[in-house]
Amino acid sequence: MSFANKLIAWYRSEGRDLPWRKTQDPYIIWLSEVILQQTRVEQGLPYFYTFVEHFPSVAEFAAANEDEVLRLWQGLGYYSRARNMHKAAKIVVQDYQGQFPCDYEDLLSLPGVGEYTAAAISSFSVGECKAVLDGNVFRVLARVFGIPTAINTGEGKKLFQALAQDLISTSDPGTYNHAIMDFGATVCKPKAPLCGDCIFRGECAALEEDTVALLPVKLKAKKSRDRYFNYFVIEDDGMILMSKRGSEDVWANMYEFPLIETKDKLELEELIHTEEYRTAFGDAVVKPLGGVTKHVLSHQNIYARFFRLPNAKDVLEKKDTWHYFLLENLDKLAKHKLVFSFIDKYL
DNA sequence: CATCCGTGGCG
DNA sequence: TCGCCAAGGAT
Structure with a gap:
């Protein structure tokens, strides 16, 4: 079985049941994806419910004032996400007549939506064939394929992006994207990964070379x-x-x-x-x-x-x-x- | 492109 | 206590 089909099969039986996976509405998916940027599912979950309840539509989001949006975002951190979402909601109302875009390039033009989020929304909503590249994908690919290139460099991003796009399931890109991220979050974890009963244990380069704990390689950040x-x-x-x-x-x-x-x-x-x-x-x-x-x-x-x-x-x-x-x-x-x-x- | 932007959990 | 790092994006 292919790399993609293994992940999809794993996801169908072991994947988590998360609320934003029940919809194909790009607005709801957008809410979840921005909330989850650099944020654990457990931390973002209550905020997702709050925003869906408070702003059932993008028009209602756009009609709010920034102070109200920031108040709802209070405690989640990276507050520019909330300010950018508010700007994006206004753009969707003005330039897209309130119809939230599903197209990758349209999404990419919105403030607060980068390559990851545009790939996620477009693949989950209409099945556009764009591979997501987030922390989970970096980790899974670095380990399974034994790639020592630092992920936080231009070279690393280009290399992993190309590999990710090469591996995506063309028949079911959305499910594949969900699968590889969920797999990274629950099995191929940063610390204490579950290699013992991993679906790739027979072919994982890092497991074979005993470098699981060393991958992915990441250059150290400047001191605070x-x-x-x-x-x-x-x-x-x-x-x-x-x-x-x-x-x-x-x-x-x-x-x-x-x-x-x-x-x-x-x-x-x-x-x-x-x-x-x-x-x-x-x-x-x-x-x-x-x-x-x-x-x-x-x-x-x-x-x-x-x-x-x-x-x-x-x-x-x-x-x-x-x-x-x-x-x-x-x-x-x-x-x-x-x-x-x-x-x-x-x- | 290196640095900035929050908060919480974990080994 | 401390460093890492988590479904990234803007500048």
Whole structure:
């Protein structure tokens, strides 16, 4: 049996039953695929249900405002996915009369839809013969065929993309794409793969050469940088001062408390004498709330501290991005994890 | 094209 | 504790 047919046969008996596999609606498939970018199924699943329920059609998605979309996305990370989805929904309504495209090239033109997602949607919805290339496919192919080329290089991507397209089932591309990803996620796993009863155990190059744990090869990423965030909790008569982040940095357009970032780790005594602090808060009383929280992002380590400013409202120099909200309305704002977990704990 | 963009789970 | 990495995309 061919490589593709083995995978498809395995998938028909062992594949997982996931909700987005029951439909051929490109809109629903798009929701699931973007949610699942760099995200485990278990983590994305509740968000998929939320988005399907909240936005049953692309027209309703497009009619929302960005803050609402980000609020629903809160906690899932990589928030540009949500902002790009919102832009894409508007494009589909305007340029495609609300008919979500199934064509690979049309899909590729949408913001937030790259080669992987365009291949997934077009193959799952109308059976277009485009091979998906994601982390699972890299791993399965690297091991079964014993390919030592680093996957995060131009050469590696080109090589694996060509091989993937060469191996795809031309009679059932959609099922094949589901199969190889599901196989990678549940059998040919990064750690502790189930080689013992693998369908390729008789022909897997990595198993034969005992290099399963070494493949795929991936060049190491640059080390993360450290940042120091000081957040200030300022209340005024049941209202709390919140700040909306800009579009350039991490957590774009998300809400948080007024922030002063310092270049180095500063003691409170040093912090209150910085120019930025003096300008914003003068000599208002400061009370620390808890200790230092280390928050790890993909390329940064953020060391955050929180302070309460009990009487800052009298001396405050308010910035444009700062607005008061009722405490009970904070729930409606899209906040990043560092801030909403603090709120859950202390407010 | 190297780097940036979150969060959570796991060995 | 720490590093890896997970159904990637944009710049």
